[in-house]
Amino acid sequence: MTAAEEIRKRLSVNDIFLSKLNVFGSSLCLQDTDRETSFSNVLFVAQTIGDFDEDSLKKEWFALPLDFALQKKISLTKLRFNDIWKQILQSQYPKNIDKYSNLTILLNAVRLFPNSNADAERMFSFLTDLKTKNATNYR
Numbered sequence: 001m002t003a004a005e006e007i008r009k010r011l012s013v014n015d016i017f018l019s020k021l022n023v024f025g026s027s028l029c030l031q032d033t034d035r036e037t038s039f040s041n042v043l044f045v046a047q048t049i050g051d052f053d054e055d056s057l058k059k060e061w062f063a064l065p066l067d068f069a070l071q072k073k074i075s076l077t078k079l080r081f082n083d084i085w086k087q088i089l090q091s092q093y094p095k096n097i098d099k100y101s102n103l104t105i106l107l108n109a110v111r112l113f114p115n116s117n118a119d120a121e122r123m124f125s126f127l128t129d130l131k132t133k134n135a136t137n138y139r
Contacts, residue, residue, distance in 0.1 A: 020044045024110060026077040026084050030065050042106070049109050057102040064103070067091070082111065 022028065023041035032038045039061045046052040068076070068091075076084050085107050089100060 017045070017048055021110065024085070024107065025081070026079065029084075029088075030068060030073045030076060032065075035062050035065075045110065046106050049106065052102055052106060057106065060100050060103045064088070064100070085111070 020041040023038050023045070028038050039058055042057065042061055043054060046054070046057055065073070068088075076087060079087065089104050089107070
């Protein structure tokens with residue numbers, strides 16, 4: 001019970017922004033039939049991160065599933081997040097270098113987010129130890 005409470009305190013489990021990031025998962029980005037709804041999630045992420053050309057981003061999002069055959073979509077869904085997007089974005093080269101320029105920038109920003117808070121937690125623990133009697137262990 002204590003562990004669950006600590007996890008809930010440290011992680012924003014109900015964070016709206018984090019829940020919207022699911023739109024970039026393989027099943028939604030390539031196989032979602034309701035592109036308007038999924039684009040509203042993409043737009044929310046884009047507006048939270050920075051200033052993006054909404055019309056261009058929408059065109060790119062709607063064009064994305066049309067660029068892949070069903071078999072390719074199925075094979076991509078078996079990959080991890082980074083591998084999926086590397087293959088999707090690299091598939092445009094060299095013929096359409098700017099086809100997904102806005103989507104590429106947005107995804108690169110999303111991929112920069114840390115996937116855990118372990119480093120920060122480790123540093124806080126280290127700093128706490130420096131302030132206590134355990135500080136002699138670090139000299």
